[in-house]
Amino acid sequence: MSKLSKKERQEQLVEMLKKKPFMTDEEIAKHFNVSVQTIRLDRLEQSIPELRERIKVVAERNLDQVRSLRVDEVIGEMIDLQLDQSAISILDIGEEHVFTRNKIARGHHLFAQANSLAIAVIDEELALTASAKIRFLRSVKAGERVVAKARVVEKRAGRTKVKVESFSGQEMVFAGTFTVYRAEKEKY
Amino acid sequence: MSKLSKKERQEQLVEMLKKKPFMTDEEIAKHFNVSVQTIRLDRLEQSIPELRERIKVVAERNLDQVRSLRVDEVIGEMIDLQLDQSAISILDIGEEHVFTRNKIARGHHLFAQANSLAIAVIDEELALTASAKIRFLRSVKAGERVVAKARVVEKRAGRTKVKVESFSGQEMVFAGTFTVYRAEKEKY
DNA sequence: ACTCCTATTAGGACCAAGTGCTAATTTTAA
DNA sequence: TTAAAATTAGCACTTGGTCCTAATAGGAGT
Numbered sequence: 001m002s003k004l005s006k007k008e009r010q011e012q013l014v015e016m017l018k019k020k021p022f023m024t025d026e027e028i029a030k031h032f033n034v035s036v037q038t039i040r041l042d043r044l045e046q047s048i049p050e051l052r053e054r055i056k057v058v059a060e061r062n063l064d065q066v067r068s069l070r071v072d073e074v075i076g077e078m079i080d081l082q083l084d085q086s087a088i089s090i091l092d093i094g095e096e097h098v099f100t101r102n103k104i105a106r107g108h109h110l111f112a113q114a115n116s117l118a119i120a121v122i123d124e125e126l127a128l129t130a131s132a133k134i135r136f137l138r139s140v141k142a143g144e145r146v147v148a149k150a151r152v153v154e155k156r157a158g159r160t161k162v163k164v165e166s167f168s169g170q171e172m173v174f175a176g177t178f179t180v181y182r183a184e185k186e187k188y
Numbered sequence: 189m190s191k192l193s194k195k196e197r198q199e200q201l202v203e204m205l206k207k208k209p210f211m212t213d214e215e216i217a218k219h220f221n222v223s224v225q226t227i228r229l230d231r232l233e234q235s236i237p238e239l240r241e242r243i244k245v246v247a248e249r250n251l252d253q254v255r256s257l258r259v260d261e262v263i264g265e266m267i268d269l270q271l272d273q274s275a276i277s278i279l280d281i282g283e284e285h286v287f288t289r290n291k292i293a294r295g296h297h298l299f300a301q302a303n304s305l306a307i308a309v310i311d312e313e314l315a316l317t318a319s320a321k322i323r324f325l326r327s328v329k330a331g332e333r334v335v336a337k338a339r340v341v342e343k344r345a346g347r348t349k350v351k352v353e354s355f356s357g358q359e360m361v362f363a364g365t366f367t368v369y370r371a372e373k374e375k376y
Numbered sequence: 377a378c379t380c381c382t383a384t385t386a387g388g389a390c391c392a393a394g395t396g397c398t399a400a401t402t403t404t405a406a
Numbered sequence: 407t408t409a410a411a412a413t414t415a416g417c418a419c420t421t422g423g424t425c426c427t428a429a430t431a432g433g434a435g436t
Contacts, residue, residue, distance in 0.1 A: 006384090102314065111303070225414055240422095
């Protein structure tokens with residue numbers, strides 16, 4: 001069979017590596033029946049990283065999933081608490097909170113901080129989040145310190161509404177309103 | 189501080205690499221304050237493969253799962269994924285997810301499952317939650333299996349709306365609508 | 377046929393993160 | 407103090423590359 005054109009080869013290469021990212025240049029070269037150098041040029045032009053880099057990317061994806069929300073993970077450190085009024089907690093974003101690829105904090109950590117703060121501020125035996133409306137205003141990266149401020153904005157039969165705003169420095173990065181269900185101890 | 193004994197060092201080494209498998213011998217050596225050669229011997233004795241091999245193993249584990257489907261960074265176990273359409277994951281609620289007092293699952297775990305599923309369903313390099321509106325319909329206890337079902341309900345410039353409903357048996361326990369911001373890789 | 381231009385090959389120096397080996401030095405324990 | 411165990415050092419070699427330069431092959435146009 002005649003050799004493919006450069007364009008065709010590169011297109012096929014991209015597709016192939018999506019399915020089989022573990023091929024060395026040598027194997028690829030054999031597959032297309034061209035020299036190793038040609039493949040290197042192809043990768044360069046298509047900005048496909050080298051084998052080890054490709055493997056690493058796949059591996060990191062996997063590792064991320066393991067580092068999920070661990071139980072004992074403290075969701076921020078409480079630094080102020082006025083029961084039924086307001087509360088403040090801080091959470092230092094570390095490597096364990098971010099996506100490895102882009103270092104951006106996973107949303108559920110910011111949520112967890114805010115949610116647990118909203119619950120802590122309630123002065124009751126049993127408090128559970130019933131609903132919430134949240135917004136992620138800016139992405140937070142590893143190294144930043146997020147300060148969450150909660151305040152009770154409404155309190156009525158069985159339900160309390162808590163507003164939480166989280167900041168990194170002066171900037172608000174997250175905001176949410178939590179409706180928390182509360183009940184005296186008897187029921188459950 | 190005094191150096192650890194060989195045994196202690198090797199034990200710690202094994203544990204450390206379980207958590208952070210991406211360390212080079214040099215980094216490890218620095219960490220334990222011994223020579224690189226010592227670490228090589230340690231790995232030999234504990235039959236811990238070299239860095240590249242370790243990365244590869246982690247990557248393969250991932251690749252095995254559901255190939256071209258990006259099982260990415262999901263909390264819970266992904267059992268179905270139609271990119272840009274729908275996805276399903278299951279999460280078994282264990283002791284580690286609940287409040288000790290009443291065995292009720294902490295809300296942020298249900299949120300994390302739903303949120304990560306909403307992100308996984310997006311067929312794009314970068315996807316981040318912009319906002320969400322959620323409801324906790326019934327409390328979930330340790331031992332229950334929560335099945336989250338996500339489906340894309342709206343897609344337009346830069347944003348996709350994903351609806352997630354989570355069930356325990358027949359009962360819906362959680363529902364949320366996530367607005368996910370998506371972008372091709374170039375920017376940031 | 378001759379000339380350009382693109383594509384393909386070739387080759388060498390260098391790199392990271394090792395393996396495998398031998399040998400020297402240090403520590404520890406009997 | 408002396409033997410055994412542990413640690414450190416050094417060197418050659420390996421993989422799967424990068425980066426760079428240079429040579430050659432194939433066509434298209436004139």
